[in-house]
Amino acid sequence: MTAPEVCFEDLPAGRRIALGSVVVDRDEMLAFNRRFDPQPFHVDEQAARDSLFGGLCASGWFTASLWMRCYVDGLLSRAAALGSPGGDEIAWPAPVFPGDRLDAALEIVAARVSASRPNLGLVTLVGTLTRGDDGADPVTVYRGRFTGMFGLRAPGGTASA
């Protein structure tokens, strides 16, 4: 097994990483909504038009899952990633619609070695999905603040810029 390219030491506070972009597929969105979040504004065209959202929109869990895939492809697949215990912010500040092109990113806001497990790094990161809106100001449609657990390249090491 080869050593992962990205370890805790490579993820210092302040680092910002672009995670590519994703286009929201209408059929996949609807299938997800029907299975996991069948509220009228997520599954019924007419009810959605009559709702505050103005049209069929993504379940927030579909949106979060799209970000997660970008995070895996853009970072975790090359990293000594050990999962996540959770986070302290999840926000869907604007609805997501079929065909939306969303840019994924993350920013490291804190990084420390576990006190009890010196070979484990705890990284606090903020992940976002942003819609460009064709020349208008970008709109953040998803924001999540989580702890990621990462292995250290060298036990006792510290993250550095």
Place this chain on the structure above:
Amino acid sequence: MTAPEVCFEDLPAGRRIALGSVVVDRDEMLAFNRRFDPQPFHVDEQAARDSLFGGLCASGWFTASLWMRCYVDGLLSRAAALGSPGGDEIAWPAPVFPGDRLDAALEIVAARVSASRPNLGLVTLVGTLTRGDDGADPVTVYRGRFTGMFGLRAPGGTASA
């Protein structure tokens, strides 16, 4: 259109609601993991056995989505539900495995009428998924604290027990 059965007034702080249970389907879990969270411990049997988790386990987003479906079936489908702007806690304190039977619940921890929109109620709720573990103490595998937006039956009303 008939009036929803459950409005803001029916969701006072302190109310606890059982949302039924769900069994984790291995094939569906794997399909979700492969699409949205293809980390080795979520998609590769051998890598999962060698990981901290000890076996293939659910993406946290699959677990959260399973809870969401229980929330829709157990409450939102009968409610004047208007979506959610997000929350301030999401936690996966223990891994979820295929075949797990999980009990879903929610507890209302706060409820208030929007200051700017008197026909909108803001409900803070904690949702959980708990595994019974066959006689052992129940294990919480998911916990999320969110704001839910609900319509009022009577504008200016207040939630009451």
